Amino acid sequence: MGKAKKPALKSLPASWREDMWARAFEPEWRQARPQLLPALAVLWxxxxxxxxxxxxVRxxxxxxxxxIEVSGAKCTDAGGRERGQPKRHYAFKIDADANLALTFxxxxxxQNTVNGTGQRQISHNADYLYNSVVALGRSVFPALRTxxxxxCFRHQVASDLKADPDVLLEDAAKFMGHLCDYSIGKYGHAIHARKGGGRVKALAVQTSRPIKHSPKVDRLARFKIASAKRRDRNEKPS
Structure with a gap:
């Protein structure tokens, strides 16, 4: 799945989420697929x-x-071992310049407020959501081959997290709902990060399980540093 979706981001314009949101907001789409827009906001x-x-999603x-409270879909592996986060909570501040999805x-x-607190649960059949987003993408980007x-939203979020120097690897793992800080390596690329209104930073993210640190992360970091040094030596004029 990851290998198929990462290249798609390279082919999409910087405003691809805004473009899809605008199309989904049109009356024709809202009437035909009333559950799509709320689900799209959560994906974004x-x-x-x-x-x-x-x-x-509560x-x-x-x-x-x-x-926003999300219950994890991948919390154990085939052997019954812990995997992912059973629960994660995202806190977002809403101001005058808030993102379109956040404002929506x-x-x-x-609309459902009791004692000063609004509550809502959003759900959408997974297969129907997949097909709806694919159809929406074809409508907005008819020439796109991927x-x-x-x-794609998940890979885009990972790309944005990787490109943000203020986001620690542990915090990025929490945001993605991972149990280990190595798992985010399978998602997105920093080079595909989007700037401006497309990026939405959470005030805080809490998970039900602590993030585990993988030694693979340290080995990968050392490999990248060594590779960069070799490139510098090769690029220097003799």
């Missing part, structure tokens, strides 16, 4: 898996703070 903000949206809104969710969640799927 969190990069979660379609299976996690199918399980139901929203809490109080004043200018939106909390605030309006949606605020399909745009929900996992």
């Amino acid at each position: 903000l969190t990069g979660c898996r379609p299976a996690e949206i199918e399980q139901g 929203m809490l809104l109080r004043n200018d703070l939106l909390v 969710l605030r309006t949606l969640v605020a 399909r745009v799927s929900p996992y």
Whole structure:
């Protein structure tokens, strides 16, 4: 899956999420697929898996703070060992310059407010969501040879996290719902990061399990440093 979706980001314009959002916001799409826009907003903000949206994503809104709770879809492996995060919570601050998806969710969640706290649960069948996003991508980018799927949002979020020098590897793993800080290496590339309104930074992300550090990360870092030094030596004029 990862190998198929990473190249797609290279072919997409910097505003691809905004472009797809604008098309999904049109009356024709909203009437035909009423569940798509809320699910699209969650994909944009969190990069979660379609299976996690199918399980139901819980929203809490109080004043200018939106909390999104995601239940992990990959929490154990075939041998019953721990994998991923059973729960993760994202906190987003909403201001006048808030992202389109964030503003939309605030309006949606605020419709059901009790004692000053808005609540909402968003869900969408995973297969139908996949097909809807692919159809939306074809509508927006008819000349694109690579399909745009929900996992493109996940790879884009990973790319944005990798490119942000202020984001620690542990925090990036939390955002992605991983158990180990090595897993994000399978997602996205820093070179495909988007700047401007497309990037949405969370105030905080909490996970139900602590992030495990993999020695592979240290070995990879040493390899990259050694490779960079070799390139510098080769590039120096003799």
